[in-house]
Amino acid sequence: MINLExxxxxxxxxxxxxxxxxxxxxxxANTSQKPNQVIDAMSAFMRDAYAPINRSAYRMAAAATDAYxxxxxxxxxxxxxxxxxxxxxxxxATEALNLxxxxxxxxxxSPGDAVVLTHMEHHANVVPWQMMAAERGIELRWIPxxxxxxxxxxxxDRLLDGAKVLSFTAMSNVLGTLNPVRLLxxxxxxxxxxxxxxxxxxxxxSVTDVVAMGxxxxxxxAHKMLGPSGIGALWGRSxxxxxxxxxxxxxxxxxxxxxxxxxxxxxxxxxxxxxPAIVEAIGFGAAIDYLSSIGMAEIRRHEMDLTRYALDSxxxxxxxxxxxxxPANVEERGGVISFAFRDLHPHDVSQVLDxxxxxxxxxxxxxxxxxxxxxxxxxxxxxxxxxxxxxxxDALCEGLAGANDIFGF
Amino acid sequence: MPGLEDLYxxxxxxxxxxxxxxxxxxxxxxxxxxxxxxxxxxxxTLHLLIADGVVSDVKTAGQGCSISQSSxxxxxxxxxxxxxxxxxxxxxxxxxxxxxxxxxxDEHLESPPLGDLEALQGVVKFPVRIKCAVLAxxxxxxxxxxxxx
Ligand SMILES: Cc1ncc(COP(=O)(O)O)c(C=O)c1O
Numbered sequence: 001m002i003n004l005e006x007x008x009x010x011x012x013x014x015x016x017x018x019x020x021x022x023x024x025x026x027x028x029a030n031t032s033q034k035p036n037q038v039i040d041a042m043s044a045f046m047r048d049a050y051a052p053i054n055r056s057a058y059r060m061a062a063a064a065t066d067a068y069x070x071x072x073x074x075x076x077x078x079x080x081x082x083x084x085x086x087x088x089x090x091x092x093a094t095e096a097l098n099l100x101x102x103x104x105x106x107x108x109x110s111p112g113d114a115v116v117l118t119h120m121e122h123h124a125n126v127v128p129w130q131m132m133a134a135e136r137g138i139e140l141r142w143i144p145x146x147x148x149x150x151x152x153x154x155x156x157d158r159l160l161d162g163a164k165v166l167s168f169t170a171m172s173n174v175l176g177t178l179n180p181v182r183l184l185x186x187x188x189x190x191x192x193x194x195x196x197x198x199x200x201x202x203x204x205x206s207v208t209d210v211v212a213m214g215x216x217x218x219x220x221x222a223h224k225m226l227g228p229s230g231i232g233a234l235w236g237r238s239x240x241x242x243x244x245x246x247x248x249x250x251x252x253x254x255x256x257x258x259x260x261x262x263x264x265x266x267x268x269x270x271x272x273x274x275x276p277a278i279v280e281a282i283g284f285g286a287a288i289d290y291l292s293s294i295g296m297a298e299i300r301r302h303e304m305d306l307t308r309y310a311l312d313s314x315x316x317x318x319x320x321x322x323x324x325x326x327p328a329n330v331e332e333r334g335g336v337i338s339f340a341f342r343d344l345h346p347h348d349v350s351q352v353l354d355x356x357x358x359x360x361x362x363x364x365x366x367x368x369x370x371x372x373x374x375x376x377x378x379x380x381x382x383x384x385x386x387x388x389x390x391x392x393x394d395a396l397c398e399g400l401a402g403a404n405d406i407f408g409f
Numbered sequence: 410m411p412g413l414e415d416l417y418x419x420x421x422x423x424x425x426x427x428x429x430x431x432x433x434x435x436x437x438x439x440x441x442x443x444x445x446x447x448x449x450x451x452x453x454t455l456h457l458l459i460a461d462g463v464v465s466d467v468k469t470a471g472q473g474c475s476i477s478q479s480s481x482x483x484x485x486x487x488x489x490x491x492x493x494x495x496x497x498x499x500x501x502x503x504x505x506x507x508x509x510x511x512x513x514x515d516e517h518l519e520s521p522p523l524g525d526l527e528a529l530q531g532v533v534k535f536p537v538r539i540k541c542a543v544l545a546x547x548x549x550x551x552x553x554x555x556x557x558x
Contacts, residue, residue: 345475347449347474348474351535352413355412362449363450364449368450371450377450377451377452377472378449378450406413407422
């Protein structure tokens with residue numbers, strides 16, 4: 001069982017109050033709060049152990065290199081990657097997705113080759129492919145949605161026929177929908193396509209096993225999983241990373257440089273040009289230690305329980321005044337709840353909630369194609385994490401009730 | 410923190426609930442311009458009709474929050490029937506009120522008063538919402554530029 005009392009004490013942000021009231025943070029799908037363990041690991045490293053990595057022979061530098069590589073190893077274990085060398089540090093999930101989309105398209109795809117995406121992708125898994133479609137003449141195909149917010153797999157085989165890549169999100173950051181990752185990866189492989197998974201929303205909230213997923217590549221960001229901003233990861237099967245060209249050139253990524261040519265360092269250094277986010281890698285590792293100490297299965301169970309409570313509370317209290325998007329069954333969704341409240345604009349709803357210190361996101365959530373499908377140009381989104389409890393959901397309900405007073409219902 | 414009553418003034422809510430000059434004008438002769446707020450997804454389509462150097466009609470369509478919708482509604486009322494140079498002066502004056510532009514005083518022109526629009530002054534205390542308030546105005550400025558007057 002998750003002990004919320006001890007967990008909440010680990011997060012200084014949650015102890016804060018504004019205008020004498022505590023802050024209710026329901027925007028973790030956007031970015032998560034940080035526990036003291038992460039904050040302290042980063043400041044201790046900067047204070048006591050900061051040194052360059054991979055470049056200098058003195059002991060401090062060797063120790064810093066070990067710490068950086070140690071963080072990589074923790075990430076590999078966390079997602080059950082067969083080898084730490086298959087984990088590439090990136091700036092965030094967006095950069096990881098670009099690294100593959102741009103590199104693979106330029107090196108391996110020809111005009112007319114097809115890449116399959118879905119209608120529920122975040123812009124980070126749409127725009128890089130659109131850029132490559134324009135540059136390389138690649139055809140983009142789209143898996144549509146069902147009315148209840150799942151992927152519509154009716155025509156999957158036809159869409160995958162002859163395709164070279166299937167790139168999709170494991171969980172929608174708007175609808176909360178959990179996609180059938182294994183089934184999609186298997187279908188991609190059957191069609192001879194590579195399967196890339198945007199696991200940005202799933203890795204922070206559930207057990208991840210890249211082997212069991214059957215994926216070829218997988219991208220995620222530290223800042224959504226209690227770690228710092230500025231670092232993320234791309235896991236890829238080694239054959240694919242070997243065949244993938246680097247996106248950036250510079251120091252650290254080379255084996256040799258002459259005036260007329262260079263050769264690349266082995267994977268993963270090949271993809272890590274320049275001085276990397278060393279301190280952030282330490283923080284990423286500490287975040288993984290923290291999550292592991294609680295247990296991802298426990299976290300998922302807690303969030304399912306809280307999501308069920310939130311869905312029930314919102315519908316019981318507001319009935320037809322609230323429209324909740326995405327699957328109704330908590331087995332099929334994560335703790336991301338997008339909704340429309342009466343005919344109020346999400347901006348106005350979030351403004352009213354902000355006055356009660358309830359932090360939610362209002363907007364298109366970087367998924368404009370999905371919003372158009374839903375016929376909305378924005379939603380309110382409340383998203384939960386291990387540190388949220390029922391009182392946060394209650395505060396959300398109270399805040400929404402307050403909107404009635406202002407807008408005169 | 411400034412109170413919500415600074416933001417949601419009665420006049421604003423009135424324009425939000427009963428927006429003036431919604432709709433379309435056939436093009437040509439109207440100039441049609443679309444504006445977006447990339448931050449929140451708000452969209453506006455503005456139809457502008459100029460006749461003899463005067464803003465003879467403006468209509469708006471699209472979705473948005475109470476601030477962007479009421480601002481658009483009040484804007485149409487403020488500029489319809491005004492000579493183009495006066496309309497431009499009102500735009501400057503409004504953006505100045507939103508602390509976006511220094512008010513460039515045109516010596517040949519007394520800028521018309523903002524009237525109801527003064528109600529939007531409270532938006533300045535909520536910096537995230539300034540973009541909502543000026544969306545319609547930036548779109549109008551672009552439409553004036555595109556209509557070549
Ligand atoms: C599903 C999904 N993919 C990709 C991203 C991009 O992540 P980042 O901004 O950390 O690169 C996000 C973040 O909102 C997301 O939710």
